[in-house]
Amino acid sequence: MSKLKQMSIFAHIVEQGSVSAAAEKLELSKSVVSQHLKILEQELGASLLKRTTRRQTLTSMGERFYLSCKDINVIADSAWDMAKAELEEPQGRIRITAPNALMDLLVAPVVADLMKQYPKLKPELISDDQHLDFMEHDIDLAVRVGTSRDSNLKQKRLGEFKDVLCGVESMRSRELESIPYIANSWQGKQVSHHFTSQTDQNFIYQQQASCTTNSFHSCLALIKSGVGIGVIPDFYLSQLSNEVIDIMPSFQLPTNTVYALNPFASNTPIAIKLCVQALEEKLKQNFV
Secondary structure, three states: OHHHHHHHHHHHHHHHOOHHHHHHHHOOOHHHHHHHHHHHHHHHOOOOEEEOOOOEEEOHHHHHHHHHHHHHHHHHHHHHHHHHHHHHOOOEEEEEEEOHHHHHHHHHHHHHHHHHHOOOEEEEEEEOOOOOOOOOOOOOEEEEEOOOOOOOOEEEEEEEEEEEEEEOHHHHHOOHHHOOEEEEHHHOOEEEEEEEEOOOOEEEEEEEEEEEEOOHHHHHHHHHHOOOEEEEEHHHHOOOOOOOEEOOOOEEOOEEEEEEEEOOOOOOOHHHHHHHHHHHHHHHHHOO
């Protein structure tokens, strides 16, 4: 690392025309710059500059060495410019995962708005009702229900919603225990729901799943077909135009809390920050 620094300083000395001018450019003392040059020449075993009190010229070795050293500064400047540009305008790939229901009505609309504001942003969206491993799937941001036990992840609460036990209209007239239950695979095959009424009456519903699926959309399609009942987020139910209904309108399920998780220990990328802020705002407007 010190060699790269010394090479960079040498290139600045050549380009600025003197040790003093390079020191001023780099905001270092003249003695520090001179010392770096001295060490560099000692390690190379060759003089790079011929200096008098009024001028400096490159030795033949110095001329050849400078051609390589100047590229270090060009590359460094280019990298800094790129990083600063990204801070001013989010750009590049951002890989986001969320459950299907949240992806459809929360994440995808938010990302669409961000793409309109920042055309250089290149989102990759992964809808999956299972929790994907951040490292294995190269995830930048996950939107999930509930927190994670992984202390390496940054977690921010975004908002809340409630699940609703739903079915087609004809399900209301049937005994609840006699109706087949359609479960998403994350629920398991033995389903249990704790309902509370507006008068604080508690009711625990337990049922063996008649069908399981690893996709929210498959679960919803089965419920809409009338073969069984299952839970649907309240924000999604409002979009279904009475295709399915709340079959227990006098009772409510517990609140679900939505979190944004990312694996960045510090200096979270601006694209992630903007996305989380927009998700939080949309949840406040439409979900809570």
